[in-house]
Amino acid sequence: MGKLAITGGTPVRATPQERIEWPQHDQAECEALARVADSGRWQQGPEVSEFEEMFAAYQHAKHAICANNGTVTMEIALRAFGVGAGDEVIIPPLTFCATGLCALMVGAIPVFADVERNSSNLCPKAFEAAVTDRTRAVIPVHIGGTPADMDGIMEVARKHDIKVIEDAAHAHGSEWKGVRVGAIGDIGSFSFQSEKMMVSGDGGIMTTNDDDYAALCDSLRRFGYGYPEPLMTSNWRMSEFQAAVLKVQFTRIDDQIARRMKNAQIFFDRLGEIDGLTYEMDERVTRLNGYNIPLIYEAEKFKGLHRDKFIEVLQAEGYAMSGLYTTPLYKGRLYQEKLFGPSWVGDKHGREIDYTKVHCPVAEKLAYEERLTISHGRNLMGSAEDVNGLVDAIIKIQQNVEEIV
Ligand SMILES: Cc1ncc(COP(=O)(O)O)c(C=O)c1O
Numbered sequence: 519m520g521k522l523a524i525t526g527g528t529p530v531r532a533t534p535q536e537r538i539e540w541p542q543h544d545q546a547e548c549e550a551l552a553r554v555a556d557s558g559r560w561q562q563g564p565e566v567s568e569f570e571e572m573f574a575a576y577q578h579a580k581h582a583i584c585a586n587n588g589t590v591t592m593e594i595a596l597r598a599f600g601v602g603a604g605d606e607v608i609i610p611p612l613t614f615c616a617t618g619l620c621a622l623m624v625g626a627i628p629v630f631a632d633v634e635r636n637s638s639n640l641c642p643k644a645f646e647a648a649v650t651d652r653t654r655a656v657i658p659v660h661i662g663g664t665p666a667d668m669d670g671i672m673e674v675a676r677k678h679d680i681k682v683i684e685d686a687a688h689a690h691g692s693e694w695k696g697v698r699v700g701a702i703g704d705i706g707s708f709s710f711q712s713e714k715m716m717v718s719g720d721g722g723i724m725t726t727n728d729d730d731y732a733a734l735c736d737s738l739r740r741f742g743y744g745y746p747e748p749l750m751t752s753n754w755r756m757s758e759f760q761a762a763v764l765k766v767q768f769t770r771i772d773d774q775i776a777r778r779m780k781n782a783q784i785f786f787d788r789l790g791e792i793d794g795l796t797y798e799m800d801e802r803v804t805r806l807n808g809y810n811i812p813l814i815y816e817a818e819k820f821k822g823l824h825r826d827k828f829i830e831v832l833q834a835e836g837y838a839m840s841g842l843y844t845t846p847l848y849k850g851r852l853y854q855e856k857l858f859g860p861s862w863v864g865d866k867h868g869r870e871i872d873y874t875k876v877h878c879p880v881a882e883k884l885a886y887e888e889r890l891t892i893s894h895g896r897n898l899m900g901s902a903e904d905v906n907g908l909v910d911a912i913i914k915i916q917q918n919v920e921e922i923v
Pocket residue numbers: 587588589590613614616617659685687688708709710711720721722
């Protein structure tokens with residue numbers, strides 16, 4: 519019997535840290551839902567418009583346009599830019615499937631460019647190296663709420679006349695050089711899915727400073743209504759119920775961010791006690807929302823203990839961390855076997871890409887070995903004691919690692 523819980527020792531925490539209840543709500547959400555029910559106006563109306571105004575102001579954008587999730591918001595943005603069959607859309611590989619699917623849905627070809635090690639976000643140099651004469655758009659993702667290098671990305675995009683969609687599904691409230699994300703590129707996209715910073719079950723919103731894109735996105739989400747020309751589009755409206763709930767969720771977001779970042783600071787202050795776990799934030803990031811905190815795990819400092827085994831050993835001590843995205847998107851079967859279906863004619867109109875040949879070394883090392891994150895759901899919404907316990911558990915593992923390697 520060793521000291522580590524996994525070898526039969528006493529865990530740092532007697533009962534495993536619970537997932538914080540999420541989404542959070544109280545009577546105010548119930549009252550908002552009842553208000554809409556009684557109003558008789560359930561379809562997109564004044565609640566949606568009011569929420570759009572609030573959200574645009576919060577993200578420092580001139581306009582915000584709601585839709586029914588944070589995947590179609592990116593598809594609408596691509597449609598607004600006129601991106602279609604055979605056009606290329608550059609994306610990073612460490613992201614949720616939606617970032618690639620929106621491009622596939624308009625017949626475009628997702629092209630993967632590598633990420634930066636500290637943030638897991640699109641690397642401007644890799645982005646530029648992936649540009650071809652068919653590149654029409656780029657989708658930097660602010661993964662885990664950490665802003666991508668928007669200076670570098672905008673510079674490359676403007677140089678090559680490429681439209682920028684910020685996938686800010688995780689990044690409500692995060693800020694790059696004093697400007698909130700979603701208001702830097704051409705169009706920003708946010709999600710209100712059940713795990714996100716603000717929740718309406720499903721839901722999404724686009725942000726933009728461009729009046730013409732705002733009008734076009736507004737029409738594209740609702741059958742083309744209101745646009746001077748006919749539009750081949752669909753119905754992606756948000757309902758009044760969702761917007762009413764979001765208006766209430768809004769009242770909590772800044773307190774929740776403050777709580778997460780206070781806990782994150784406790785973690786950062788003690789990080790010096792752990793050799794082999796590092797955090798490096800770009801100083802141009804002026805506000806983080808604490809959705810996920812990206813850390814680098816160095817197995818050699820833990821006598822070769824693999825990151826995935828470390829997570830297992832930590833779990834036995836009562837604490838949870840994750841690798842976030844542990845498979846680069848292009849390694850999935852969808853891309854490896856190009857299972858894009860009969861309506862996708864991207865390579866009849868453009869370049870043929872063999873995704874089995876794609877290799878983004880930084881992303882692969884992060885996905886398979888190095889990335890560890892503190893997630894918003896558990897560690898950062900808990901107490902200071904929880905965070906200190908997590909650090910104690912990591913130190914305990916490091917001190918007793920020879921029991922398991
Ligand atoms: C990075 C990222 N982009 C886009 C989305 C899509 O959002 P939605 O679920 O609202 O469609 C998600 C998650 O759900 C995501 O994590």
